[in-house]
Amino acid sequence: MSGDGNKKQFWRRGAAKVPGSIQHVYGAQHPPFDPLLHANLIRAGNKPQLTPVKPKKATSFQEFESITSDAWDVGDEDDELLAMAAQNLNIEVVMETANKVIENHSKLQGKQAVPLQEDELVEKEQEVPAPDEEHPESGPHGDGRLVKSFSEAPIGSPREVAGERAGLHRQQSLPHRPVIPLVARMADQNTSGTPAMTEREASRLDKFRQVLAGPNTDLEELRKLSWSGIPRQVRPITWKLLSGYLPANAERRESTLQRKRQEYFGFIEQYYDSRNDEHHQDTYRQIHIDIPRMSPESLVLQPGVTEIFERILFIWAIRHPASGYVQGINDLVTPFFVVYVFEYIEEEVENFDVSSLREEALRNIEADSFWCMSKLLDGIQDNYTFAQPGIQRKVKALEELVSRIDETVHRHMQQFEVEYLQFAFRWMNNLLMRELPLRCTIRLWDTYQAEPEGFSHFHLYVCAAFLVHWRKEVLEEKDFQGLMILLQNLPTMHWGNEEVSVLLAEAYRLKFAFADAPNHYKR
Numbered sequence: 001m002s003g004d005g006n007k008k009q010f011w012r013r014g015a016a017k018v019p020g021s022i023q024h025v026y027g028a029q030h031p032p033f034d035p036l037l038h039a040n041l042i043r044a045g046n047k048p049q050l051t052p053v054k055p056k057k058a059t060s061f062q063e064f065e066s067i068t069s070d071a072w073d074v075g076d077e078d079d080e081l082l083a084m085a086a087q088n089l090n091i092e093v094v095m096e097t098a099n100k101v102i103e104n105h106s107k108l109q110g111k112q113a114v115p116l117q118e119d120e121l122v123e124k125e126q127e128v129p130a131p132d133e134e135h136p137e138s139g140p141h142g143d144g145r146l147v148k149s150f151s152e153a154p155i156g157s158p159r160e161v162a163g164e165r166a167g168l169h170r171q172q173s174l175p176h177r178p179v180i181p182l183v184a185r186m187a188d189q190n191t192s193g194t195p196a197m198t199e200r201e202a203s204r205l206d207k208f209r210q211v212l213a214g215p216n217t218d219l220e221e222l223r224k225l226s227w228s229g230i231p232r233q234v235r236p237i238t239w240k241l242l243s244g245y246l247p248a249n250a251e252r253r254e255s256t257l258q259r260k261r262q263e264y265f266g267f268i269e270q271y272y273d274s275r276n277d278e279h280h281q282d283t284y285r286q287i288h289i290d291i292p293r294m295s296p297e298s299l300v301l302q303p304g305v306t307e308i309f310e311r312i313l314f315i316w317a318i319r320h321p322a323s324g325y326v327q328g329i330n331d332l333v334t335p336f337f338v339v340y341v342f343e344y345i346e347e348e349v350e351n352f353d354v355s356s357l358r359e360e361a362l363r364n365i366e367a368d369s370f371w372c373m374s375k376l377l378d379g380i381q382d383n384y385t386f387a388q389p390g391i392q393r394k395v396k397a398l399e400e401l402v403s404r405i406d407e408t409v410h411r412h413m414q415q416f417e418v419e420y421l422q423f424a425f426r427w428m429n430n431l432l433m434r435e436l437p438l439r440c441t442i443r444l445w446d447t448y449q450a451e452p453e454g455f456s457h458f459h460l461y462v463c464a465a466f467l468v469h470w471r472k473e474v475l476e477e478k479d480f481q482g483l484m485i486l487l488q489n490l491p492t493m494h495w496g497n498e499e500v501s502v503l504l505a506e507a508y509r510l511k512f513a514f515a516d517a518p519n520h521y522k523r
Contacts, residue, residue: 205231208238217241217248226450229443229497236343239336240368242449243375261367267315275314283325287313290330304355308362309333312370316377323384328429332376335433335442336369380456383428391428394460395421398428401464401514409471416480423487427463431455435466436492436500443500458511465506 197205208231211222222241230238240246245260246253275284291309292301312333317325344361345352354362382390399420403410413420426434433441444462448454467474470490477483492499 201231205233208234212237212241215250217250219248223450227447228501230446232342235339235442235446239339239372239445239449243372245368245371245375257364257368260371261364264315264367264370265363267319268311271315271318272311274318280314280318283317284310284314286327287317287325287330290327294330294334302354304362305337308337308366308369312366312373315370316374320377320381322386323381326384326388326429328426329377329384331430331433333369333373334438335445336372337365338438339442340365340368376455379453388429390456391425392421394428394463395424397460398424398463398467401460401510402467404514405464405510406468406471409468409474412475413483416478416483418480418483418487422484424463424467426488427466428459431459432463432466435490437495440492440495440500443497444504447504457515458507461507461510461515462503464510465503469503469506 204225208222208225211218211225212234219241222238226238226242237246241248247256274280287310291306291313309330313325313330316329341352341354341357344357344365357365377384380390382388383394384390399410402420431441432444436444448458451458470486473486474483477486
């Protein structure tokens, strides 16, 4: 296939087209579904590899799935190693140890406490690694994330806890397989309902509560605190304040919520039945088609949630005829919806049946998500109007910025005739939601809402930092096909708080260097 043919193929498959007439943006695809993050796709028969092996680069979902190893499963190799080790054991020692285990287990079953002797405690401390005290907020590949997957396990005896820690230590020595639901593994350490916070987390939460407790919230101080991430417990109220949905005056908040929620459901009564009218049926049909394609999150695919999203998007579309519904807007509901569900529950969202919430809570979540999404879109509506001029300007600005901060990457893209519009259109259209896990998007939006013009202006610098972050991988690709496959499927599925924080810090540095002197990145 010729180079031009390859480029046309990838344009059709991955990059949304820029309309030359009034035409909605279709074709922005989500990165390949990640079987690592969904246990129901794990196949039980695979054997593990004893040592981590650098995976072969996947160029399609089928290849990606076929090279995925089930590192958590116990296979024949482990059994053989155990059998070899057993041949060298003294049988008397084995029997004595086995009897002790049985005796201790029986006592535990009878709820008889078995105190450890002092020498046993020392031995246990040597056998079982303690939590990482130097890094209590370890990033997405460290202790913090693995421990969270056991947050709902019952608290057992000291011996049982030691056994769990030893198991966790063994798991961490294997190739990493996340075992926490995708939505629940939020970037912030307080997001998935962990039972205990570090001292630093507790201190940050206390600072937020002090700012929020006053009769008039200091929004400037709240923004400063929020830039580095918002604790789960106060994220719903903080997002509502920073988006401008709620007033800073505490006494007016309840009446404002009641009025805005009633107003939204008034729109539902007035307009929603028109979804099947000839004038609106195309819009509603496209929304109905797009929602199941949005994300692999089971939460979004629940029937009750699908209906909520359809109502939110349809009402927004008919109240904004200058743009109407454009694919990409549908993604922007999800972070608000997930954060506002957390206002009513403590368990993991991924496994939570949203329909089990009280009807009043569901109505509140729906209305709040609608208004906050509307506030966001008010600042970037030129992204979705005729010919989408906002996106075209931002993609052009991204190209100019990258050419100044990393000329090597820019020239590499030019060499293989990769147009920024072919991959960065989606980055601007979907605010990187198709490139990052949802937990990272929520953390990113903490900063976007704290940053002046975060969604419209600061996002440009985040995209520039995001592209340059993959500098090594980009330069390793030596043809158009390879570059497009990489840029449309960047390996961020295991990203968490640490990676997002580094990305934001670099984006802020770029903004500081270029925002007030735009000629710095113009030739």
